[in-house]
Amino acid sequence: MDIQFFDTMERKKRKFTPIKNKIVRMYTCGPTVYNFAHIGNFRAYLFEDILRRTLEYHGYKVIQVMNLTDVDDKTIRDSIAAGIPLKEYTKKYVDAFFEDLNKLNVEKAEYYPAATAHIEEMITLIQTLVEKGYAYKSEDNSIYFSISKFKDYGKLARIDMDNQRSGARVNSDEYDKDSVADFALWKAWDERDGNVWWDSPWGKGRPGWHIECSAMSMKYLGKTFDIHTGGIDNMFPHHEDEIAQSESANGQKFVNYWMHCEYLIVDGLKMSKSMGNFYTVRDLISKGYTPQEIRWVLISAQYRRKLNFTMDALKHSRESLKSFQTLFNNLNEIIKSKKDGKPVSDIVNDYVGNFGSALADDLNISEALASVFNLLRESNKLIASEELGSKGAEIIIAAFHNFDSILGVFNLDETHEEEIPADIKKLAEERFAARRTKDFAKSDAIRKQLSELGWTVEDKANAYTLKKN
RNA sequence: GGCGUGUUGCCCAAGUGGUCUAAGGGGACGGUCUGCAAAACCGUUAUUCGUCGGUUCAAAUCCGACACACGCCUCCA
Structure with a gap:
């Protein structure tokens, strides 16, 4: 099946063809580890996860790199403020980052290179740029990239540098750049850097932000x-600058497909670290939401659309996931029952096919989810009419496994049963007995009581189930 | 000032020239089932896609203008 992606460079969907047959080499910009990543960050990482899983789903092997920016203005500033050595300070957030990725069921990348572990590679690359005449040394021994030397500068963002505002403020430490948009490849040490510095041919200092991604x-x-x-x-400027550095140094195209994830906004407002209106994954978990619920909300809008995150959406995701879980429990029961039923493979194959082709079309998750919901409804219909046999149930469960290889939100492997506290169980038994003797007044009273305790009773002909509200 | 994006039912959200009287989810309402509920299922909820104009046999989809919202041009994913 053809896969197509919207390429930012060309501003249109393009058929995806990897350089090497069936192998995809992918670089995904990772976190700056100076704080806990927020859900806006994770929207991007989840987009990359869906991208990766979609490629794998369609038979590609993915080699993914995600960098960890563990030295920059903010990590230095905050580690000094905290009085903790940089390495130790960033380690805390690196660990937290991996914990969160793990909770959100994000597949591991093949490489997570840290900037501080690649200073040598960056220095070598900067040297090449200096030798080739793309970079220059300023009075304070910083090295800058001269964008006027790279005539394609601005091709990704489609920015014509001659037309830009020259910026209301220019940092005092950038006074000796040739042009305002020139960016640092190597920053000479100053006292604000404390004891953070590396030796280089230009004296002690540290790398600029963009160079790590080019080098790594x-x-x-x-x-x-x-x-x-x-x-x-x-x-x-980040990706634009990466292109400038990489293509100038190597004399060849840097990247074949550029993909960018839109913002996540919260209650209609832009969310960013600097505005402080952010939720972290751990914030939401401590409010009682599950990682699956969070993942569901964050993947449920197509990556090129703004995603408006609301608590309502999170609550709705709980309801959606619950109805899938109910279906899985029912299917597993039918599988155990070994009964005969209607053939289902045609309809299942249709939905599975639609699911895969929707995602192959620039990760159209909405259309893919429509197939998932359609199969949910069709399955419930078959169960309600008692037409589903164990063979059919197995086929349906297999289809949801297939969906979940990309969605990563379902709990399919075991029948998911809630821990029921003894007192709740006792009340429910009491109610069941009352109901059997048709003491409906008592039965309804206990049901109400259970509901206030957070449990819903669902009656069946000769049984009942308990579910958490 | 320059560049760019979006506007689809009560809410979220696909669809980007004919199969669209517009997928899917949520909500609301009505029904089936049930002692009553819950769950599940069925039905109803946009002849219409920000506004106006144009192109076309044909437009939510293309073009233009306008309105509104938002983003980038400041090391925020």
């Missing part, structure tokens, strides 16, 4: 690779 992508993926992703805010 080259090391792990080669000079030209297939896909580069990130949040849309990374498009300019």
